[in-house]
Amino acid sequence: MLSRLSNLPIVPQVPSAWSRQIVEEGLVPPEHDRSDWVTGRLLGTAARLVEQSWNARLREHGVSHAGLIVLSTLLAGPTSQRELAADQHVTEQTIGRTIAHLEATGHVVRESDPADRRRRVAHLTAAGAALLAEMSATGERITDDILQSAGADIRQFRQTLDLLIGAMEPAVQERPGPQ
Numbered sequence: 001m002l003s004r005l006s007n008l009p010i011v012p013q014v015p016s017a018w019s020r021q022i023v024e025e026g027l028v029p030p031e032h033d034r035s036d037w038v039t040g041r042l043l044g045t046a047a048r049l050v051e052q053s054w055n056a057r058l059r060e061h062g063v064s065h066a067g068l069i070v071l072s073t074l075l076a077g078p079t080s081q082r083e084l085a086a087d088q089h090v091t092e093q094t095i096g097r098t099i100a101h102l103e104a105t106g107h108v109v110r111e112s113d114p115a116d117r118r119r120r121v122a123h124l125t126a127a128g129a130a131l132l133a134e135m136s137a138t139g140e141r142i143t144d145d146i147l148q149s150a151g152a153d154i155r156q157f158r159q160t161l162d163l164l165i166g167a168m169e170p171a172v173q174e175r176p177g178p179q
Contacts, residue, residue, distance in 0.1 A: 043164075050139075050143060051065050053142065054068065054135070054139055057135065057138060058135065061105075061131055061135075062101075062105045063101075063102065063105060063107060063131065064098065064101070066088070066090075066098045067098050067101060067102050067107070068131075068132070068135060069088060070084055070088070070095070070098055070099065070102060070108070070122070071102070071107060071108070071124060071128050071129075071131065071132045072132055072136075073087055073088075074108060074122060074123065074124040074128070075124060075129070075132065078111075078113070078121035078122065078123045079121060079122055080113070080119055080120065080121050080122075081095055081096055081099060081120065081122065084099070084122065089170065099122050102122075102128065103122075105127075106125060106127045106128075107124070107125055107127055107128030107131060108122045108123060108124060108125060108128055109122070109123050109125055110122050110123075111123060
């Protein structure tokens with residue numbers, strides 16, 4: 001049964017005359033020609049490829065890309081699960097799983113907040129800080145080397161990306177401070 005099903009086309013076959021006409025008229029550009037891609041598609045593709053490269057290296061250390069972002073956020077100091085979730089624009093449940101995994105790999109610890117024992121905060125461990133330093137240096141070298149070899153101005157490129165992120169990022173709502 002399986003052998004009969006494996007011969008069936010997954011996508012309906014388009015007659016070859018139609019496919020030639022579609023390509024000849026430029027209605028569907030060849031995938032390798034990115035000159036007609038919109039900027040958002042280029043950025044999205046580049047981001048996914050960079051993330052896949054990072055993920056391959058991170059897997060060697062048992063950490064995900066989301067975990068690396070949490071580690072970098074914790075460089076600023078102990079942070080609650082709620083604050084981490086808001087910072088990453090994810091749910092507390094999602095960030096909770098990431099923190100639990102980082103805790104299991106020894107990259108973070110969770111403790112009671114000395115100022116409010118009801119509140120738990122995540123702390124970066126020495127192992128987490130070392131991994132973050134290693135990955136930051138490796139990641140910067142890889143992406144910067146590629147861009148520099150193409151003649152890109154790294155500083156300007158980073159400023160442009162920061163501008164785009166700032167313009168596209170959801171507005172941060174004011175959080176009430178301690179009263």
